[in-house]
Amino acid sequence: MPVVVAIDNGSQSTKVLVVDETGRVRAQSRVGLRPYAVPAPGRSVHPDDDVWDSIVRACRVAMERFDGDPEEIVGVGLCTIRFCRALLRADGTLAEPLLSWMDERVARPHVPRPDVAHVVTSSGYVAHRLTGEYRDAAGNYQGLWPIDQRTWRWSDAPDATAATGMARSLLSDLVDPGAELGRVTAAAAALTGLPEGVPVFATSNDKAVEALGAGLASDEDVLLSFGTYIAAMTVADAPGAGAAHWVNFGARPGQYLAESTGIRRGMWTVSWLRDLLHPDSPEDDLYAFDRSLGAEADAVAPGCDGVAAVLDWLAPGEEPHRRGAFVGFSGAQGRGHLYRAVLEAIAFTMADHIEDMERERGVVAAGVIVTGGGAQSPLLVQIVADVLGRPVRRALVDDAAGIGAAICAAVGSGMHPDWNDAVSAMAGTGTPVRPGEHADTYRALRPWHRGIRSRVAEMSDWMVTARP
Incomplete structure (x- = not known):
């Protein structure tokens, strides 16, 4: 074969x-x-x-x-x-x-x-x-x-x-x-x-x-890519840009993808926190620690008892003074709260970016496809479904970009006769994860988190100007 x-x-x-x-x-x-x-x-x-x-x-x-x-x-x-x-x-x-x-x-x-x-x-x-x-x-x-x-x-x-x-x-x-x-x-x-x-x-x-390897085929879906840089994309008709999105080349000839504002160090921040919290011992099992940390975060209620993360660990080029932050400590929170706060910050921030892009383009996607390392976290996938209020499907293969590269080679080599045939045979998504019991709570928390992001940005500017 x-x-x-x-x-x-x-x-x-x-x-x-x-x-x-x-x-x-x-x-x-x-x-x-x-x-x-x-x-x-x-x-x-x-x-x-x-x-x-x-x-x-x-x-x-x-x-x-x-x-x-x-x-x-x-x-x-x-x-x-x-x-x-x-x-x-x-x-x-x-x-x-x-x-x-x-x-x-x-x-x-x-x-x-x-x-x-x-x-x-x-x-x-x-x-x-x-x-x-x-x-x-x-x-x-x-x-x-x-x-x-x-x-x-x-x-x-x-x-x-x-x-x-x-x-x-x-x-x-x-x-x-x-x-x-x-x-x-x-x-x-x-x-x-x-x-x-x-x-x-x-x-x-x-x-x-x-996006190609995840099977993104139309603007009926938005793809949320959980990588070092977290981005949201959907299919577009032509080049262009607005205040809330820009248009990227697609992975089929002549195809374009609209892309929202993203998080510059997205899943990198998750890895950073895990490494910061992980005991420095050679006999420790990092995967076991990941599972333990995930279980602790899963046990934390939405809103993390008042703790919130702002994910500007790498500031955007147009606002170089912005900084990342954790706020809202009372002494009652542990590492599970920090971990869940980062996952919630990813979902809250990207939900706003996705909806800003959709308002600007006049097209609202019915579903969400998730790819990348973060898509392996059932907790993050559920939080995204709850925050956006839409069903979320995970790409069947962890490395969607790898499958996309394989599709390009399959078409180029003649292993498949055309792009539609290759995508149909080689890409796919799993069973949808639907909004759950916390969806209403997360809907109410979104303005709270938006306000925290705004105030931390103001504080970041002040810190730079006030520092001697």
Whole structure:
């Protein structure tokens, strides 16, 4: 049976899946990324060559675990973190470590340097390492790039180069989702264990690929992606933007996704809190601690006895003074209250962002699909259903972006004849979780939490101006 390899490189780890035509995962691996390096204020990079190194290790492990014949592999789907920038020398090596989406330089024009011959996204860099080609996924060019949102190709506008600092000679050729980026070279095959000569197919940006793998197909649903960056998306008709949403490239050719404001360190904050509370002992079982912490949070009543979290652990670029906070302590609360307060803050904040986007677009989704690490928490899923007052469905496979990358490779390789056939066969969602007994309570708590967020933002501004 033919299979495809899906590479899903995220902010905290790289995951690799080997997937058959039905969406069944035949082998998988996950390799964590190192913490971001901060060489100077406002700069955030992946240290050394960490992204590529993690992809090499994850591919090798997945290939070792695959019990089939490597000849069965008909394609590789490549999905990487969006909003990154790679500065490459003429030989394709990094001129400096990969700029993360949190680096302030990715929102600024490129400053020409004599040692930089190519400016690409993270997927453009990895595609070059795999294939030797300078060809990249058009759908991963979000942010400050000279791209035409309607044509998915480089802009012909005379001021595009001046506005971005990127002459055409610095840029890769663009291809649509499902199109071939190149073929795995002998050097890349020796490092990764992937078969030499296997075609590598473009996907899009990681959030769009996640939406594809979760089966988001229309604006009747909104997808809530519980990742390092938490975002909410739905299908849109055309490029555009408003005060409460912007439009991203989708993971099918010509498709667009409307996206709400998000939480910049969303599930990262959950991990941060867990690590902060976890006893530092080598014999401790982290998964057992996760279960214990979840059980303690589940036993806490909605509203956490007055404790609330404000999730500005990483301030938005337009309001750099904002800070995260826990407020409302009385001495009666424990770690379960803190944990549940973060989950509630995610649900309250994203519910407001989703509804703001829906009001602006004039379209209200009937259902919610959840993906990412947070979707594995029954408590968080139930809180989201209660807060939004809508049924919530979880993607069937934990790594929806991996399944999305597999779908792109399945279409590109001809394993499936078209996008609808591939999505129908390989993606899906589980049984809906409906609003429960706490829905009315959460509806009443939403203005309370909204007011706390507003007042903490005011306090953050004051703290900066008043500090000597």
